[in-house]
Amino acid sequence: MFPFSFEWIWDLGHMVFHGGLWYALTIIGLGMTYCVIKAVLDTQKDNGSHHH
């Protein structure tokens, strides 16, 4: 649930529960994004050095 959903209430329970959920998902998402982007860049770099 997002804060802009009609069910959302600005109370401690919603902020703690959903804050924790989005916090964990953000770490997981950012971590994986970093790994994938770095792997793409490293692979391109290696391919480039093979061609030259």
Add this chain to the structure above:
Amino acid sequence: MDAALIPKGAKRCPLWQFLAGLTPVALILLWGVYAMLLCWMKGLNQTNMNNAYGFALWIWADLAVIALGGGAFFSGFLKYLVGKDELKNIINYAVLIGFVCYSSALLILAIDIGQPLRGWFIFWHANIHSMLTEVAFCLTCYFFVLTIEYLPLMLENRQLDRIPFFHKLSHNMHEIMAIFAATGAFLSFFHQGSLGGVAGVLFGRPFGFREHILIWPFTFFLFTWSAAAYGPCFTIMITKITEKITRKKLVKDNVIWLLAKISGWMMLTYAVAKTLDTIYWASVTVPEKGFALSYFYTNNALYGYWILFVELVLCGWVPALLLVSRKTRENNKILWLAVILGVIGVSLNRWVMVLQVLAVPVLPFLQWVLYYPSWQEVATTILPVAYGIILISLSYRYLPIFPQEAELNPIEPPPVAEAQEAGPEIEPDSPEASGGDLQPAQA
């Protein structure tokens, strides 16, 4: 036939033998899938759950596998955050076992909710007053973490690793694995705890109710502690079973002993805490609620004082003391005994906190309600076991799960005469010439 997929330096049985071994397990899996489909298509009337048992065999299995899968988060915590580097030799297997346990837990929940298509409701229309909402959040997120921890292992398959992108992705994931491990430990602390908290907040059921520290009942901390203590026990037990089946030593003794020692101390401290909790509950909480201890352990056919003795002493104190002492821990037979008792102990604790809680009458005119699962419930509970055996078998066969395997089981070179005979039949560039190791496409 599949030689090119088998990890370097590892020897595996022929494919036909592997498939023949898996066939009975696959049949059991199909039986479970059939029962699962019955539950989904015909509804939860396929089970023996009723108004007294909203939670039943599935939830016990769920809590048990989540506790037993705790070896993954605790081993990760020890390796990446505490710095116990020796555990790198067993962490892959702990992750795999954790992945099996948590995917099984989610599968069981998908059956238990009856309408899996509405599974997302718990995230979107969340009841923030329920500990189970927090369990659902953390369980799902932790399953993502376990998938991320298992993914590099899959990418290290001999053929996948040859693809440069996969090789680099796996390498990058290993590099920041500590972040994922820390996230996993954080998530595990809360969902393990909240599973215990569910029983502890039931003020209408004095058998489960416990005193609180702030908003958390004692059971919150006991569940987290027991998962961290007994999870590694299960990892050791499955490792030992794998070694028996494969007839190979896969992990060096010093690694097993280290994990057993840590697990033993965790179990001992847990046994102290659990005993104190039980004494306080029996002598203060229960009388305050107007009951006598005997009310919870008599007048029924199953739940006697024996269950308290087995859980606390036989499967609590005994394995803890056996693992704490170096002499007993380093004796293979006693180690086996201790880990088996430990696994039974934590599973029994979950049974008591899920099913005995519901069996005890809560009003003077009620009777004890005993429950027998239907065959569909039994089949769907065995289903994850079959799934786990298949996934572990496939992973063992095709992935480098055990870093010490090659060192502990060196492959003898073929006799000279055999090699000469085979020589002319094998082309120098063929996969067989390099033991099935294909040459990189890029090289």
